[in-house]
Amino acid sequence: MPSIIDAITNRSSKRAYLPKAVEKDIQEKILHAAGMTPSGANMQPWKVYAISDEKILKDIGDAIIATMNNGVENDQFIQYYPVKWTNPYKKRRVETGMGLYSLMNVDRKDTQTRTNMWHDNFRWFGAKTVFFVFTDVANIDGAQGALIDCGAYMQSIMLAAQEFGIDSCPQGSTTEFGKVVAKVLDTPDNLALLYSVVLGYADNDAKINTYQPKRVSLEESIVFI
Numbered sequence: 281m282p283s284i285i286d287a288i289t290n291r292s293s294k295r296a297y298l299p300k301a302v303e304k305d306i307q308e309k310i311l312h313a314a315g316m317t318p319s320g321a322n323m324q325p326w327k328v329y330a331i332s333d334e335k336i337l338k339d340i341g342d343a344i345i346a347t348m349n350n351g352v353e354n355d356q357f358i359q360y361y362p363v364k365w366t367n368p369y370k371k372r373r374v375e376t377g378m379g380l381y382s383l384m385n386v387d388r389k390d391t392q393t394r395t396n397m398w399h400d401n402f403r404w405f406g407a408k409t410v411f412f413v414f415t416d417v418a419n420i421d422g423a424q425g426a427l428i429d430c431g432a433y434m435q436s437i438m439l440a441a442q443e444f445g446i447d448s449c450p451q452g453s454t455t456e457f458g459k460v461v462a463k464v465l466d467t468p469d470n471l472a473l474l475y476s477v478v479l480g481y482a483d484n485d486a487k488i489n490t491y492q493p494k495r496v497s498l499e500e501s502i503v504f505i
């Protein structure tokens with residue numbers, strides 16, 4: 281069994297999966313562990329749609345891609361990325377994106393391949409199980425705490441998954457089309473999609489799954505006093 285440090289440092293986002301859903305009992309164990317994530321006032325502000333139904337996943341993907349093809353940039357409950365990118369975050373974003381394209385030999389100007397790679401998000405990278413994490417809109421009306429709680433919950437899902445040999449990819453791409461997801465799922469009006477997490481058995485032969493973007497040094501991100 282990996283140590284906690286190993287589990288944290290060895291996790292990386294996988295973007296190619298074998299066509300096999302995560303067994304229901306394993307999903308339950310992952311979600312049970314993730315449910316122990318701390319939250320302010322023990323609010324547990326997450327509401328998860330754990331979907332392994334192929335048709336529904338296809339319907340969600342089709343609806344998002346159709347929306348994008350209509351020129352709609354987003355249809356979302358929350359704005360995930362900065363509205364104005366500043367450095368050093370802009371530089372890190374560019375380096376991370378370019379690193380992936382360069383590994384996959386995709387030319388910077390090859391917009392078609394880059395678009396296809398982005399659309400892969402909405403084909404769930406071939407995985408057959410996706411957790412869509414919502415919160416109650418009341419929790420994020422003028423407050424941000426539930427977003428912190430649900431972010432910690434995301435990491436708990438991904439770490440717990442590793443115990444069962446399950447890899448994952450967190451998705452802010454679905455955040456941008458949260459209202460489209462909500463419409464397909466016909467979720468209650470009080471729910472807002474925050475993000476999704478693709479879960480499955482990574483294709484270990486896929487080159488894309490070797491990508492591991494670097495992190496900044498402690499000096500760059502920590503102030504010891």
Ligand SMILES: Cc1cc2nc3c(=O)[nH]c(=O)nc-3n(C[C@H](O)[C@H](O)[C@H](O)COP(=O)(O)O)c2cc1C
Nearest residue numbers: 291292293376401450451452453454475491492493
């Ligand atoms: C909230 C969040 C949203 C993300 N959205 C996407 C996404 O939509 N598509 C994707 O391929 N990766 C997505 N990622 C993965 C990041 O690109 C990845 O975590 C980062 O580059 C670090 O790489 P690693 O996860 O392999 O360590 C997201 C990560 C987080 C935490």
